[in-house]
Amino acid sequence: TLTGATMLSKVRWTTGTNGAFSAVGAASSTTTLDGLSRDDVIRYDTPTFAGFKLATSMQDEGTFDVAGWYGGKFGGVAVKASAYYANIEAGSGGQRYGVAATAKVGGFAVRANYGGERAENSGLKTKVWMVGGEYGAKLSSLGTTAFYVEYYNAEDAQTAGHEMDTLYIGAVQKLDSIGSEMGIVYGKHSLSDSASTDYNDIDSVMFQTKLNF
Secondary structure, X not given: OOOHHHHOOOOEEEEOXXXXXXXXXXXXXXXXXXXXXXXXXXXXXXXXXXXXXXXXXXXXXXXXXXXXXXXXXXXXXXXEEEEEEEEEOOOOOEEXXXXXXXXXXXXXXXXXXXXXXXXXXXXXXXXXEEEEEEEEEEEEOOEEEEEEEEEEEEEOOOOXXXXXXXXXXXXXXXXXXXXXXXXXXXXXXXXXXXXXXXXOOEEEEEEEEEEOO
């Protein structure tokens, strides 16, 4: 699904009744807390045992991370969970962590995650959480249709004192015959800060098409 900074990379917040553009970019008010991202690393993954798996990686300058995953079934409920911790020595340094879980029964699924980051010498103590739900069913010969709702909250994501709330409502249609999918997602974004600036809400709509080769 398309969410987060993907939809907001070129958007700025407006303020007040006259809608004047501020210097604050919408994407700068949220974050993905994406582990060590796609930097070059040396990594080791354990075999999966009883649904559990661990991995650790290391970069230069002593930066490292460790993560764990679990997947299993309890009755008719499929459960997935993960957690990670990263100690970052490069740049300003800091620590990053997160946990996530998903439960699925038939076509229904619920998910939640929580993450945080403490950046040294910046004063930022980022906190991000999300809850969401999804229903998927094969409503036509095209493939499975999924409808989802997600709610995000990001606090001190990239700027101290900023708190951003976002509601996403979307749908994705699988196209089995060509191994592709297409979808649409609506986002409602709001921002507050410690200075009580009157930021106007942002409404966004994005279409997506995914092609597999």
